[in-house]
Amino acid sequence: MDIHKCVGCGLCVKACKIENDVDWDANVTRTWVERYVVTKGSRDKDGNIKPGETLIDSPKGARDGFTSQKIDQAHMGLKEVNPDEIAKAFFVPKLCNHCENPPCVQVCPVGATYQTEDGVVLVDRTWCIGCGYCVMGCPYGVRYFHPTLHVAEKCTLCYHRLSQGMKTACVDACPFGARRVGNIRDPEDPVTKIITSEQVNVLKEEFGTKPQVFYLGSSMEVK
Amino acid sequence: MVHGEAWTLKEFFVYPNEYIYWSIQIVMYPFMTGLVAGAFVLSSLYHVFGVKQLKDIARFALVFSLALLPVAMMPLMLHLQQPQRGIYVMMTPHFTSAIAAFGIVFTTYGLIVASEIWFVYRQFIVETVLDLRAKQQRSTIESLQLLLYSTLSMGAMDISPEALHKDEKAVGILAGIGIPVACFLHGYAGFIFGSVKANALWMTPLMPVIFICSAVVSGIALCIVTYIVTMELRKLIYKWKRKNNPRLPSTEELKSAELLTVTMTAKYLVMFLVLAITLELLDLIFRTYTAVKSWDILRAVIYERDFFKIFILQYGLGNAVPFIIFLRKGLTIPRAVVGTLLVLMGVFMMRWNVVIGGQAFSASFSGFMEYQLPIWPSSIELFKEGLFGALSVIITPFVLFFIVTRVLPVFGVKDSH
Numbered sequence: 269m270d271i272h273k274c275v276g277c278g279l280c281v282k283a284c285k286i287e288n289d290v291d292w293d294a295n296v297t298r299t300w301v302e303r304y305v306v307t308k309g310s311r312d313k314d315g316n317i318k319p320g321e322t323l324i325d326s327p328k329g330a331r332d333g334f335t336s337q338k339i340d341q342a343h344m345g346l347k348e349v350n351p352d353e354i355a356k357a358f359f360v361p362k363l364c365n366h367c368e369n370p371p372c373v374q375v376c377p378v379g380a381t382y383q384t385e386d387g388v389v390l391v392d393r394t395w396c397i398g399c400g401y402c403v404m405g406c407p408y409g410v411r412y413f414h415p416t417l418h419v420a421e422k423c424t425l426c427y428h429r430l431s432q433g434m435k436t437a438c439v440d441a442c443p444f445g446a447r448r449v450g451n452i453r454d455p456e457d458p459v460t461k462i463i464t465s466e467q468v469n470v471l472k473e474e475f476g477t478k479p480q481v482f483y484l485g486s487s488m489e490v491k
Numbered sequence: 492m493v494h495g496e497a498w499t500l501k502e503f504f505v506y507p508n509e510y511i512y513w514s515i516q517i518v519m520y521p522f523m524t525g526l527v528a529g530a531f532v533l534s535s536l537y538h539v540f541g542v543k544q545l546k547d548i549a550r551f552a553l554v555f556s557l558a559l560l561p562v563a564m565m566p567l568m569l570h571l572q573q574p575q576r577g578i579y580v581m582m583t584p585h586f587t588s589a590i591a592a593f594g595i596v597f598t599t600y601g602l603i604v605a606s607e608i609w610f611v612y613r614q615f616i617v618e619t620v621l622d623l624r625a626k627q628q629r630s631t632i633e634s635l636q637l638l639l640y641s642t643l644s645m646g647a648m649d650i651s652p653e654a655l656h657k658d659e660k661a662v663g664i665l666a667g668i669g670i671p672v673a674c675f676l677h678g679y680a681g682f683i684f685g686s687v688k689a690n691a692l693w694m695t696p697l698m699p700v701i702f703i704c705s706a707v708v709s710g711i712a713l714c715i716v717t718y719i720v721t722m723e724l725r726k727l728i729y730k731w732k733r734k735n736n737p738r739l740p741s742t743e744e745l746k747s748a749e750l751l752t753v754t755m756t757a758k759y760l761v762m763f764l765v766l767a768i769t770l771e772l773l774d775l776i777f778r779t780y781t782a783v784k785s786w787d788i789l790r791a792v793i794y795e796r797d798f799f800k801i802f803i804l805q806y807g808l809g810n811a812v813p814f815i816i817f818l819r820k821g822l823t824i825p826r827a828v829v830g831t832l833l834v835l836m837g838v839f840m841m842r843w844n845v846v847i848g849g850q851a852f853s854a855s856f857s858g859f860m861e862y863q864l865p866i867w868p869s870s871i872e873l874f875k876e877g878l879f880g881a882l883s884v885i886i887t888p889f890v891l892f893f894i895v896t897r898v899l900p901v902f903g904v905k906d907s908h
Contacts, residue, residue: 282728284566288507294492294493295493295496295507296493296507297507297508298509300506302504305518306704322857324857325504326504326506326507328507329507341502341503341504342501342502342503342504342858343500343501343502343861344502344503365843369684371688371689373587374588375587375588375589375590375687376585376588376589377580377585377588377589377590377591377593378579378580378583378584378585378591379583379585380579384649387513395576395579395583396572396573396576397571397572397573397574397576397577397579397580398570398571398572398573398576399567399570399571399590400512400513400570400572401588401590401683403508403512404512404513404687404689404690405687405688405689406689407688407689407854408506408854409506409507409508409509409853409854409855410508411508412493412508413494413495413497413572415492415493415494418494418573419572419573420570447835460866474784475688475689482686490592491504491855491856491857
């Protein structure tokens with residue numbers, strides 16, 4: 269994921285929903301884009317320093333992109349930010365990290381969530397009992413219950429496409445090349461070369477999950 | 492509408508897929524297993540450690556733990572999105588998951604409780620069979636009773652003093668094994684939460700121990716209050732029956748026996764209550780002191796958003812007030828009832844504050860989620876995961892207890908020890 273290149277258009281989210289038959293209007297999504305708006309610090313009348321704040325939103329998972337400058341604060345409504353007060357702003361695409369040490373696989377009581385030999389984490393829809401332990405166990409919030417099948421659901425890294433030598437739907441849909449997919453076990457793969465030679469970061473490293481989604485240009489505000 | 496959306500209110504930034512997925516039934520699950528484990532531990536205090544004063548309530552607690560046992564599974568079945576596949580946990584357990592142990596632990600525990608009850612009641616069962624067999628004329632109900640008790644006796648009709656002595660030994664051994672298994676059954680419920688590294692509030696190695704202590708507290712409290720209710724009913728029934736049979740114990744006799752048992756049991760309740768509070772406070776102090784990354788959001792949940800639920804309902808009314816009630820000299824039955832009911836409410840709130848409180852904030856640490864308990868069951872999901880689903884879980888053990896005690900009475904029975 270190249271955060272410098274993402275413009276928050278949401279085409280990846282649209283493509284994923286269509287490709288994987290994810291209910292269009294359901295408030296769940298296999299991939300989403302977050303908008304980060306960090307405001308400048310300021311001084312009040314008495315000269316006290318008021319630190320800047322980080323505002324984050326992802327309306328409908330950014331399925332339709334970010335069409336309003338107001339920040340969606342869920343039940344707290346929309347928050348308007350004066351453009352002059354913005355210190356920095358950027359977009360962060362998210363999806364399942366297909367962790368090398370996936371907590372969701374560890375906690376599944378029946379083995380319905382499993383890791384393929386090539387490292388992709390999948391769910392067996394015919395075996396999931398719907399306890400939600402995997403949903404609770406994921407630190408990245410990528411899992412949810414399928415609205416009609418009532419089993420645990422998540423990004424499959426378009427396994428049906430990858431196994432045919434194709435790229436994931438979100439990667440194909442991204443017009444700016446912010447999303448790329450590769451085989452990390454192949455040192456000659458262009459994506460592997462970026463990961464090994466450039467300054468990349470992963471999300472929530474402290475959980476020891478060894479995430480396999482790498483971010484270029486990530487910032488400390490990213491959750 | 493996706494699962495969880497109906498009762499989750501999001502504030503600020505919450506990941507799009509985050510909802511309160513573990514709702515009221517997952518509050519009920521540790522609450523009910525806690526009651527099972529606690530009731531069993533109470534009965535074992537007499538059977539294993541020979542606390543004679545608890546003899547009267549021990550049998551009561553044992554039968555009650557049998558009635559509670561199937562109910563421990565009920566909230567899980569109501570919670571599962573695919574309940575018909577629940578059996579897979581037993582058939583294809585994935586042992587890296589804490590939940591996978593459920594089938595094994597639950598079955599072992601069930602077998603121990605059932606066997607212990609069988610040994611405790613064997614003399615009664617055999618005597619009933621012999622009495623019924625001796626009758627020349629048997630009504631249909633009596634014939635059915637004979638069939639039932641003959642089956643329950645499993646052909647073991649020897650009630651010689653030696654055989655009864657062996658029964659007594661068996662009860663001691665089973666109760667002895669039962670204590671660690673009961674603690675494991677509940678400790679592992681704590682482990683289910685404590686091992687979720689993705690959840691900042693749940694993840695602590697203290698969780699299983701906290702769960703066990705509060706389980707024993709709640710189990711003892713429920714036994715006391717149910718015992719009192721049953722004794723009050725007995726008093727009324729005996730008062731009415733004594734008109735025809737003056738040999739029955741007087742109200743005063745029953746009253747003094749009742750107070751003695753309650754006072755004694757309450758002492759154990761206070762002991763475990765102290766232990767539970769100490770551990771819970773230790774956890775809170777440790778979190779406050781270490782103040783790791785998640786502390787900002789946890790502080791907002793604990794000291795602001797859930798302040799009333801944690802400090803007023805759980806610690807205040809649920810712990811401090813009953814503590815004073817039980818420690819003041821001259822415990823009376825009405826005070827014991829108030830105290831135990833408050834303890835039960837306190838333990839329920841502890842479960843609530845752990846399960847719901849642990850989902851009151853987003854894993855992004857940038858937003859909150861509020862749980863709105865579904866009241867009116869306008870759909871099956873809202874029934875299962877709502878007030879009425881929870882109420883059916885609460886009512887069921889009492890119904891089962893009533894049915895079980897029709898077959899295995901808890902009062903006025905000579906047992907084999």
